[in-house]
């Protein structure tokens with residue numbers, strides 16, 4: 118909602134977009150019962166691209182992003198993630214899930230495990246990484262999100278911003294090639310939003326492919342190379358951030374932007 | 381400070397922390413606050429004190445005057461000479477019968493006693509997970525050791541039983557990872573194959589002249605029988621209950637339907653009916669020459685009964701977990717068994733502890749119902765041979781039933797204390 122200023126210089130040297138396709142969605146439709154939530158979605162995301170998805174509440178942003186790692190099933194069309202097509206085949210689904218990291222609005226850390234165990238669990242059980250190596254890796258990423266000293270605490274003892282950064286570290290420990298974020302900052306206080314956004318910017322600077330549902334327009338302006346606007350289950354408009362914010366084409370987008378930016 | 385009253389204020393110094401005001405402690409203050417804060421509470425306090433006095437003034441002399449060494453109620457009355465007192469002699473004289481039943485060979489009492497001591501050791505690493513994990517090896521061996529100690533007979537029987545379980549574990553380990561259902565069914569088939577072949581290999585009369593004298597199931601009795609039923613049924617019904625609860629959540633309509641029907645059926649039927657079924661009818665379901673032991677039949681029925689309740693408790697725990705936990709587990713690429721074992725069940729079981737303990741305590745007390753199908757557990761012993769069958773002790777109700785109540789209370793209170801400790805121990809949400 119706020120246009121949070123991001124003070125520091127952003128290093129764009131590594132933020133290169135390659136020609137390789139990371140995600141390809143074509144003719145995708147999804148229904149909840151008889152309710153048509155996603156309507157004819159076509160989207161190609163290249164490796165290294167950072168995409169921000171915006172839109173009014175209920176427009177299907179979460180549903181779209183959750184279809185990408187099969188947390189929701191789509192009924193029509195094709196989704197190819199990292200060269201693997203998403204079908205009902207459990208093997209494919211597990212493979213894609215281990216390649217795609219996801220961060221949720223409410224963090225969804227495992228409350229019965231310590232921070233370190235949260236981070237090592239999936240590498241140990243899914244990737245079969247030896248425990249010691251998994252712990253080293255977890256510490257590496259916890260340092261990266263700047264909370265190595267909390268490693269032995271439980272999630273319930275951390276602030277919201279810290280929990281979200283742990284959630285990011287937990288995903289990174291699986292060495293994903295794509296990261297999905299579903300409103301990662303909308304459950305946080307302004308002070309904590311910044312620390313989470315900083316972490317996400319750092320990820321972007323390292324060339325991670327990112328799809329991010331967010332209302333942080335400052336983040337979108339500075340980091341995204343494409344903004345996608347959804348309304349009523351449809352992609353209404355997409356453009357580079359400058360164009361998108363300064364020169365929105367559709368009426369729906371203009372209306373949304375004027376509400377969200379408070380002009 | 382006066383500046384504080386003006387609108388603009390800036391703190392000029394930081395206020396150092398100071399200790400809280402000294403509490404006026406002391407007995408009198410405590411009494412006044414808790415027992416005599418106003419006239420109503422004073423009245424209640426006095427009435428309660430009077431009631432406690434009345435109860436204790438009858439109960440204490442009864443216990444303190446108690447007679448421990450006579451050999452019949454008549455002798456007790458003679459010793460007491462009209463004084464008011466208990467006749468605890470029945471407990472000392474019938475001690476072994478109360479604990480082991482009246483048919484267990486008296487020179488073999490050390491065997492169930494040893495099995496009991498071993499049980500404490502075997503159960504320790506399960507209950508207190510700080511203990512070294514190596515102790516679990518003993519826990520795995522314990523059922524077979526206890527089986528051999530209590531029933532005696534040929535050592536081949538527990539070995540065959542163990543081999544069957546080992547074969548099941550092996551098959552499940554080999555196939556269960558890829559296909560849970562295949563592994564599960566394969567494990568059951570393997571176990572039964574080993575058991576059937578093994579039983580055929582044991583020669584007839586192997587029990588004669590065995591190392592430990594063979595004791596048939598009908599000779600088991602007393603509190604030992606309650607403990608055996610309680611421990612066996614509780615430890616079997618928890619895994620079965622988990623499986624039923626997960627089955628009830630399953631996407632597969634057939635599995636889900638079977639679990640729902642089973643749970644709802646068992647919950648709708650009184651345990652005593654199931655026990656009668658066990659005692660008379662269950663033999664129809666087994667092959668005619670199988671002649672399945674009454675103890676085994678009772679264990680099956682009680683396990684099924686409490687498993688249905690455990691399943692419902694765990695279902696509540698599963699439902700209480702936020703959907704986000706499933707989604708987080710899925711999005712990390714954990715498969716179903718991993719997500720269940722590592723993420724969902726640890727949390728769901730933690731929520732379910734009070735409910736499971738409730739079921740366990742209830743089941744343990746319900747083991748006394750077997751006295752109705754003429755098994756001589758503690759209650760059966762008291763009702764039958766001791767009160768009904770002997771002229772010496774006819775009429776010592778309070779002492780015997782009080783003793784039975786005390787035994788059950790000690791065990792159940794222990795379980796409940798343990799569960800409270802466990803809940804505190806597992807609390808990670810808020811410190």
Ligand SMILES: Nc1ncnc2c1ncn2[C@@H]1O[C@H](COP(=O)(O)OP(=O)(O)OP(=O)(O)O)[C@@H](O)[C@H]1O
Nearest residue numbers: 149150152154172173174175176177178179180181
């Ligand atoms: N499990 C479900 N069953 C039925 N309808 C659903 C379900 N989940 C979401 N919906 C509906 O689908 C639509 C899109 O939901 P979605 O959560 O994708 O919206 P969103 O764009 O993420 O909104 P928000 O900004 O509020 O998160 C909404 O109208 C919602 O009511």
Ligand SMILES: [Mg+2]
Nearest residue numbers: 178179180300
């Ligand atoms: Mg949403």
